[in-house]
Amino acid sequence: MRTFFALPRRNREFGLLLFVSMAGLLALALVQLSRTPDLTAASLTLVITVLVMFAVLHIIVRIVAPDADPFLLPIAALLTVVGITMIYRLDSELVLSQWVWVVLGGVAMAVVLIAFRNYAQLTQYKYLTALAGVALLLVPIIPGVGSEINGARLWIRFGTFSFQPSEIAKLLIVIFLAAYLAEKRELLAISTRRVLGVWLPEARHFGPLVLMWAISLLVLVGEKDLGSSLLFFGIFLIMLYVATERGAYVAIGLLLFAAGAYIAYRIFGHVQTRIDIWIDPWLDQADRGYQITQSLFGIASGGLAGSGFGLGSPSRIPAVATDFIFSAISEETGLVGATALILAYLLFTLRGLRIASACNDEFGALLMVGLVGVFGLQAFVIIGGVTKLIPLTGITLPFISYGGSSILSNFILLGLVLRVSDLVRRQA
Amino acid sequence: MNRAIRRVAVLFALCFVALAANLAYLQVIRADWIVGHERNTRNIERELASKRGSIISADGRILAQSVKTGRYYARRYPLGATTGQVTGFYSIKYGRTGLEASYQNQLTAKHTYATARDALNDLMGTRPPGNDLVLTLDVPLQRAAIRALGDRRGAIVALDPTTGAVRALVSYPRYNPSQIEKRFRTLSRDKSSPLLNRATQGLYPPGSTFKIVTAATALANGTTALDKVYEGPSVLRVYGGKVTNFEDEEFGTMPFSRAFAVSCNTIFAQVGLELGDEKLVGGAQDFGFNRWVPFDVPTYASRIERPEDKLDLAWTAVGQSRTLATPLQMALVVAAVANGGTINEPYLVDEIRDYRGTVVRKASPRAWQRPINAATATKMKELMVEVVEDGTGRRAQIDGVTVAGKTGTAEPSDKKRTHAWFVGFAPAEQPRVVVAVIVEHGGVGGRDAGPLARDVMEAALR
Numbered sequence: 009m010r011t012f013f014a015l016p017r018r019n020r021e022f023g024l025l026l027f028v029s030m031a032g033l034l035a036l037a038l039v040q041l042s043r044t045p046d047l048t049a050a051s052l053t054l055v056i057t058v059l060v061m062f063a064v065l066h067i068i069v070r071i072v073a074p075d076a077d078p079f080l081l082p083i084a085a086l087l088t089v090v091g092i093t094m095i096y097r098l099d100s101e102l103v104l105s106q107w108v109w110v111v112l113g114g115v116a117m118a119v120v121l122i123a124f125r126n127y128a129q130l131t132q133y134k135y136l137t138a139l140a141g142v143a144l145l146l147v148p149i150i151p152g153v154g155s156e157i158n159g160a161r162l163w164i165r166f167g168t169f170s171f172q173p174s175e176i177a178k179l180l181i182v183i184f185l186a187a188y189l190a191e192k193r194e195l196l197a198i199s200t201r202r203v204l205g206v207w208l209p210e211a212r213h214f215g216p217l218v219l220m221w222a223i224s225l226l227v228l229v230g231e232k233d234l235g236s237s238l239l240f241f242g243i244f245l246i247m248l249y250v251a252t253e254r255g256a257y258v259a260i261g262l263l264l265f266a267a268g269a270y271i272a273y274r275i276f277g278h279v280q281t282r283i284d285i286w287i288d289p290w291l292d293q294a295d296r297g298y299q300i301t302q303s304l305f306g307i308a309s310g311g312l313a314g315s316g317f318g319l320g321s322p323s324r325i326p327a328v329a330t331d332f333i334f335s336a337i338s339e340e341t342g343l344v345g346a347t348a349l350i351l352a353y354l355l356f357t358l359r360g361l362r363i364a365s366a367c368n369d370e371f372g373a374l375l376m377v378g379l380v381g382v383f384g385l386q387a388f389v390i391i392g393g394v395t396k397l398i399p400l401t402g403i404t405l406p407f408i409s410y411g412g413s414s415i416l417s418n419f420i421l422l423g424l425v426l427r428v429s430d431l432v433r434r435q436a
Numbered sequence: 437m438n439r440a441i442r443r444v445a446v447l448f449a450l451c452f453v454a455l456a457a458n459l460a461y462l463q464v465i466r467a468d469w470i471v472g473h474e475r476n477t478r479n480i481e482r483e484l485a486s487k488r489g490s491i492i493s494a495d496g497r498i499l500a501q502s503v504k505t506g507r508y509y510a511r512r513y514p515l516g517a518t519t520g521q522v523t524g525f526y527s528i529k530y531g532r533t534g535l536e537a538s539y540q541n542q543l544t545a546k547h548t549y550a551t552a553r554d555a556l557n558d559l560m561g562t563r564p565p566g567n568d569l570v571l572t573l574d575v576p577l578q579r580a581a582i583r584a585l586g587d588r589r590g591a592i593v594a595l596d597p598t599t600g601a602v603r604a605l606v607s608y609p610r611y612n613p614s615q616i617e618k619r620f621r622t623l624s625r626d627k628s629s630p631l632l633n634r635a636t637q638g639l640y641p642p643g644s645t646f647k648i649v650t651a652a653t654a655l656a657n658g659t660t661a662l663d664k665v666y667e668g669p670s671v672l673r674v675y676g677g678k679v680t681n682f683e684d685e686e687f688g689t690m691p692f693s694r695a696f697a698v699s700c701n702t703i704f705a706q707v708g709l710e711l712g713d714e715k716l717v718g719g720a721q722d723f724g725f726n727r728w729v730p731f732d733v734p735t736y737a738s739r740i741e742r743p744e745d746k747l748d749l750a751w752t753a754v755g756q757s758r759t760l761a762t763p764l765q766m767a768l769v770v771a772a773v774a775n776g777g778t779i780n781e782p783y784l785v786d787e788i789r790d791y792r793g794t795v796v797r798k799a800s801p802r803a804w805q806r807p808i809n810a811a812t813a814t815k816m817k818e819l820m821v822e823v824v825e826d827g828t829g830r831r832a833q834i835d836g837v838t839v840a841g842k843t844g845t846a847e848p849s850d851k852k853r854t855h856a857w858f859v860g861f862a863p864a865e866q867p868r869v870v871v872a873v874i875v876e877h878g879g880v881g882g883r884d885a886g887p888l889a890r891d892v893m894e895a896a897l898r
Contacts, residue, residue: 250440293475305478307462308470321478343463347456354452361445365438373437377444388451397458 017078017433018070024082025066029059032089035317039097042318051096054107058092059085061114068118072125073430077363080429083356084422087407090349094337095410097318098329102410109412113419120423127427131371134187141180142223144173145240149230174227174236175404175413179420182243182378185220189251190371197252220244221261225268232278235403238389241265243382250377251370286399299326303394306339307346314342329410331402335394350391353406357384363429376428379421480528484508487791489543489566491523491535493575494603494786499523500536500613502566511536515575516612518582521633522573522605522733522784525613530620534633534733535569535784542567542788542796565791572601572786572799580895581606584888589876591634591763594892597771597861597870599801600780603896605733607634636735639760640874643846644699644828644881645857646720646755648769650708651696651819653719656812659710662693662819672702675746679705679754682845682880696819697827699843701754708753713743716753722807723769724779730804731764732784738765756847767872770859772805773820773840774867777813779805821864829858831886834894838864841889843881853877858885862893869896 013019036055037047062085069076088110096103124130130137189196221241228237245261272279281296289297289304302325310320322328322336329336338346360380367373383406390409393400404414462470471479487509491500500523502509511526513519524534532540545566581592581604594604609630611623623630632638654660668687672679681687681701695703708716717740721727725740738761743749751757761769764782772779781804788797808816820840823829828843841860848855856878861870871889878884 246444250437250444253437253440290473290475301473301475304462304470305473305476307459308467309478309482311463311467321481324478338459338463343460346459346463350452350456350459354449357448357452358445361441361448365441370437373441377441381444384448384452388448388455391455392451392458395455395458395462397455 012070015070015074017076018066018074021066021069021078021081024078025059025062025085028062028082028085028089031086032059032093035090035093036096038317039093040318042097042316054096054103055089055092058089058107058110061111062088065114065117068121069426072121073426075433076426076430077359077433079359080356080422080425083352084407084418086352087349090337091333091405091408091410093317094333094340094408095329097340098323098333098336102329105412106410106415109415110419112412113415116416117419117423120420121427124424124427127372127375127424127431128369130183130375131187131190134184137180137187138184141177141184144177144180145223145227145236146230147173149226172411172413174231174233175411175417176420178236178239178243178382179379179417179424181240182247182382183375185244185247186371186374186378189247190369190374193251193370196248197254221264221268224265225272228268228272228279229276232276233402234279234282234399235389235393235401238401239382239386239403242385242389243378246381246385247374247378250364251374282399282401286396289396299332300394300396300400302326303332303335304396306335307395310339310342310346312343314338314340314345316340327402330404331390331409332394333409334391334405337408338395350387353384353387353391356380357387360425360429363425363432367428367432368435372428372432376425376432379425379428383418383421483544484528486544487565488526489545489568489791491543491569491571493519493571493573493578495575497575499571499573500526511613513613516614517610518575518578519573520611520613521607521635522571523613524733525616527616527620530616533631535571538732538734539569539785539788542569545790567791567796568789569785570787570789571784572596572603573605573784574603577604577892577895578606580604581892582608584891585873585875588878589628589634590874590878591638591872592874592888592892593635593763593767593870593872594896595767595771595782595870597774597780597867600771600782600804601786601799601801602782602784603869604892605633605635605784607632607638633733634763634874634876636729636731636733636762636764638762638874639736639738640763640855640857640876641846641848642738642755642759642761642766643844643855643857644701644755645766645769645842645844645846645859646759646761647696647699647704647753648773648816648820648842648859649720649723649725650704650711650716650753650755651692652723652773652808652812652816653716654707654711655815656719656808657711657715659715660692660707662691662815664692665689666692666695666700666703666706668695668700668703670702672705672750674705674709674750677747679747679750693819693822696842697822699823699828704754705750708750709746711753713749713752716749717742719807720759722805723772724765724805724807725759725761727805729762729764729768730781735764736762738762755844763872763874766857766859766874767870768804770820770842770861770870770872772807773813773816774861774870775813776810777806777808778803779807817864820860824860828882829860829886831882832858832860832890832893834862834890834897837862837893837897839890839893840864840867841886843886845879845881848877854879856884857881858889860889860893862897869893871896 032055040051095106224237224241249258285297289300293301320339325332357380364373364376390405392398404411406418488502499519524536526536543566592606595602609628611630670684670686687700720740725738728737729735740759743752768779781802786799824839824841829841839862844857846855856875859872861867871892873885873889
């Protein structure tokens with residue numbers, strides 16, 4: 009029996025967390041100094057309490073998942089601290105509710121780690137999981153329950169409290185897909201009929217997958233939520249490809265998506281708008297291109313080293329604390345800071361994929377691919393969107409953007425990823 | 437599955453590298469374009485928070501400076517309208533004009549750092565103070581020119597022909613750049629165009645001052661000579677039309693040099709016809725017509741069109757027809773004569789200094805056009821001295837100084853009262869100043885512009 013302290017992976021994790029702590033305290037101190045000449049402890053407590061929470065999470069990991077990957081928790085801590093700092097800088101009222109959600113997220117993650125000692129438990133109710141996921145995804149469409157914010161109908165509202173169920177749905181659907189594909193992957197890989205020059209498996213095995221596509225489109229049409237639709241269909245294709253290793257499915261999937269997207273472009277004004285301003289935001293700068301061009305002005309003015317924390321003017325960008333928070337970070341920390349952030353997301357994703365490839369059982373591997381895949385894809389879609397690499401679709405930047413449901417779901421995701429990595433290392 | 441997972445990993449790596457590459461494109465490669473976009477309002481804030489460079493006259497007077505008021509700097513113009521059209525104005529609402537516009541990058545010290553520390557500070561968000569401009573403009577001379585012009589619409593240019601340094605640049609009506617925020621709407625709607633710098637952007641028919649171009653080109657081409665004798669009737673019939681003299685004067689027989697001194701149209705029509713349209717237009721272009729004048733504040737190009745027929749050629753040679761010139765252009769024509777045939781590029785900014793006083797850039801004379809050779813320039817000088825000594829320009833005489841000049845009484849297209857021109861230089865032996873004066877609808881060149889030019893030359897030589 010190894011002792012509590014003689015865990016090399018956990019000790020490395022602790023070292024990385026110390027580094028994150030210093031960076032986080034420094035960042036928040038800089039934001040505060042940009043406003044008042046004196047540093048007060050009051051605002052620093054914002055970051056200190058979050059760091060204490062991560063220290064507690066570290067101890068819990070040490071006890072219940074001692075062999076988990078040492079990079080994941082510090083990366084999540086870094087992203088969370090950057091998020092808290094940036095939201096504090098943008099809106100010192102907003103940051104309080106973000107802080108509450110971070111703490112709730114930490115609690116949720118601890119519960120996941122303690123409750124699920126073996127992720128195989130998750131496969132037990134896979135269809136129920138799927139049902140719950142789809143229900144959560146589609147519930148905002150129901151009149152009276154869903155509410156529309158900024159042209160997209162993806163919130164449900166209870167009084168003053170609003171919640172974005174698609175964030176939780178994304179986890180449930182990844183769990184379902186992992187379980188389903190692990191069970192059916194061999195059947196799906198065997199082709200029995202040829203359609204249009206492509207070998208396809210029997211329709212009954214394929215059915216649920218076509219359903220996935222239909223749901224994605226329904227999200228696009230019913231909720232006008234381009235981002236979630238892209239995210240669900242993207243993660244579905246990645247998991248399908250990993251499970252079957254068949255490029256043809258990806259090709260068909262992309263064609264289906266392209267067809268759906270083209271029809272949506274022709275039919276729906278909001279989709280058209282997104283594409284048009286992606287092609288040339290300057291044409292209608294004052295109106296439809298306003299948000300993206302403000303984002304580009306901010307990013308470009310950041311230059312190589314950025315304006316410095318608290319010294320830029322990111323508040324000119326609409327929705328800067330949620331979808332456009334990456335633009336604010338790019339402006340104030342420059343190419344250096346923004347690239348570091350991009351690398352942090354990439355590192356998280358690649359660590360996860362590496363654990364997946366070391367995993368002996370198919371469900372574990374697919375779950376890992378799905379979880380870090382949805383995480384990486386979400387980061388790519390929103391960073392690419394605000395920097396005009398791809399058309400803009402409003403989704404949150406994991407661990408950083410302001411938003412309760414997003415924070416909560418990302419902490420749960422982190423708990424699951426740590427759990428899988430712990431078991432994978434223990435098997436090895 | 438592992439092969440597929442590896443491929444997914446590669447795909448993610450490529451996607452994220454694309455994100456970083458695109459970000460480098462936005463923040464470094466394309467950054468200047470995006471930041472400088474006209475719709476970008478965040479520059480303004482940054483610009484207002486940093487100290488803009490001062491504009492200082494040759495005699496050390498401050499013409500424009502930034503003064504801190506609270507968080508931002510405000511632009512002040514201590515001399516107001518005296519140098520308003522030269523400095524131009526600087527306004528967040530209404531933009532920039534004059535030197536404030538053309539030297540924007542220097543005045544804000546964009547990408548120019550005095551020390552490594554400034555570069556570091558800029559990187560950290562604090563711009564170093566802007567660079568100062570030290571002008572060739574001389575405030576006493578500028579004031580003398582303003583006094584001379586009085587409240588007559590028109591313009592006066594005074595420059596040093598040996599260098600191209602502009603020493604006075606006056607245009608009336610004028611405006612005070614300190615009041616631009618309050619008065620812009622009125623000023624921009626005013627029919628008398630006070631915002632227009634007439635000296636560099638006013639286009640007028642040059643009238644008889646253009647005879648300098650015609651004479652110099654004809655002498656240079658050998659189609660005429662100083663002693664060539666012409667008949668100068670009061671009316672010359674050409675190609676179904678006629679060329680007339682001012683007040684239909686009858687001159688009789690006289691040499692070319694005398695015809696220049698008395699500004700005889702009917703003789704200059706003949707000189708033009710001898711020269712031909714191609715050479716006349718070519719000569720004018722060598723003097724700078726149809727060319728953009730390189731200068732520190734915006735200029736309009738003076739223009740000459742190819743004559744349609746012989747009658748048009750005859751009128752073009754005497755400076756009417758469709759030819760248009762700015763006062764600055766006419767000063768440069770005279771500068772060629774005064775400077776042995778070479779026109780130097782005109783300039784206003786003599787020195788650029790960083791905020792610590794180190795000279796960043798120093799102007800040096802640069803040849804622009806060389807329309808005539810030294811021999812022709814000497815002949816032209818003779819002709820122009822004669823104009824002032826015993827011709828139409830007698831009113832520009834100064835005691836003890838040999839003045840050279842040429843008068844012009846130009847018919848405006850609207851047939852209102854004539855524009856009065858006088859262009860000249862002094863001292864003729866060793867020219868130090870070239871002056872061009874136009875008084876819009878001011879009357880007769882010698883009588884109504886000559887004394888103004890004399891006052892300015894006198895002040896310049898003092």
